[in-house]
Amino acid sequence: MNSRTSQLEADQTIDLRLDNPDDGSGSATQDSAAREPSQPAARRRKMTLTTRVSAVLTFALFAVAILAPIVAPYEPDIGDRSQRLLPLFSGSHVLGTDGQGRDILSRIIWGARPSLLAGVVPVLVAALVGTALGLVAGRGSRRVHSVIMRVLDVFYAFPAVLLAIAIAAALGSGISNAIVALSFILIPPVARVAEAEVSRVRSTDFMEAAAVSGAGWWSISIRHVLPNVAPAIVVYCTALVGLSIVYAAGLGFLGLGIAPPTAEWGLMVNDLRQYTFSQPGIAVVPAVVITIASLLFNLLGDGLRDWLDIRSEAQ
């Protein structure tokens, strides 16, 4: 009996693993052998190659950022005056050097730390706050719903980037202020997605059955609503990381992010901009890196959506 109940607990967690369940040959075959299901089980599709590649590359990106001290060939902040402005693929400086003779590859690698941080943390904050707002709006009374959604609409009235710049400028420069500003502007879109999903789930039959069961607001939200809205929010937020990286770089470019000697992608774009005509190869490097990183998260988000088969549950 005990093992069965613990199994029950384990099954209740949402399954968002990245490994493909089709590859696992163990328990699944055992189970289906026990009793013939009347309808084909396991509707989960195979992950596309693009999704796999972008998942691996995203993972690699994080690994490189974490292992920066080991991976980076040079010190990021200390330059060699005699090695200024070397072009791409020049000897040991694969991506060249900047105006102070610092190795650009090393700066890109070290710069991944603040850039990814400013990409991921605001999205995590926005996911938490946005989901909570969406849940309260989607399940609350009509008045609560309109108060929350109308306030969010106010933020929609401003272009997100401008709002981020305004907030970051008001708070003063620094990476933590940039993260606060970005978190703030990402909350409304997440909350909207969450609200739409909660509203969709709210009108289903099983929600009515749950309400009639006499369970409380919280337990219904946690057991019935969140597991059904989580996949869509996770997918949306994955793609949002890409956007957040671009926004963070934008703030860095304007000097509203991290302070100069430290490497950060947006800051590097600004720094190398002056060599656009003299040394065009190195000038575009950080911009290309930002583009690739942002694209990776977008592709990953798209792939996850197809793979998790975010569908209208009613079919």
Next chain:
Amino acid sequence: MSDTQTTVEPVRMGRKATQPLLIVNDLVKTFGNGVKAVDGVSFTISPGETVGLVGESGCGKSTTAKLLLRTLDPDSGEVKFGGQDLLGMRGRALRRLRSRFQIVPQNPQTSLNPRLPVRSSIEFNLRAHGVPKPERVERIAEVLEQVGLPGAYGDRFPHELSGGQLQRAAIARAISTRPELVICDEAVSALDKSIQAQILNLLAEFQKELGMAYLFISHDLSVVEHISDQVLVMYLGRIVEDGTGSQLWNRPGHPYTEALLSAAPGAERERIVLVGDPPSPANPPSGCTFHTRCPIAIEACSTKRPLLKPTAGGSHAACIRTTDLQQP
């Protein structure tokens, strides 16, 4: 825990109880867009009784159910459940009272949470009732067996089950907490005829065994008439006839009931085809709302709203021409 026990008691005792379980009196619900979905509906359900509610789609059947479940609030009227005023209740008291009934929803594909194994869906209801963990496991095994699902199906997810199996699971969930009233909202409409019969038999068996009452909502009179002690026929938010299945079948007191009966497959009566769609409930016809489609309507039908009156056939009908209709 202890109060679940005490609330279950009166049902077991009261197979022939005189006090009704549910009293609905003059319930009215008008939506914001002016649609009069429910317009003065009254009925009672005794413990252990099956009441069928029939009508075409859009007549207010499901709205009535929602009003009883308090997922919608009525404009006026009175609902008493077990002697307590359901409409005046809020918060915890409402939740406690509401937990004495359960629903079996219409669409088997959406009646269970797609992200939970069947077992957990049932367990959620049991936990809401304060049933302790070891007993929950026992109870789940018991109800799954009662509805004829092998225990292993409890660990399956809804998309791994067929429609009939899903509906059995939904019934298992509904009966697991030993409710006094189960509201079946089109519970078998989405199923094949053969499976419909199985599910209906299952429901009838549980009623005998556990003594609960059913409010059985359907658009199919032939389904309802079979299993119901009392049938309510609804048209445009109003109850137009109220009687036992055999009363309605033998001597319908309302032309609408007769039309419904004639539409049932295998009915050995002249087919009455109603002309047109039902009128908009936002702007219902004057007098008897059925007069626009009624084959026997007369001038007076459009002026005065008929009330339910006893008929020669034994039922109650809201029609001024009942006596003409029931002439042999």
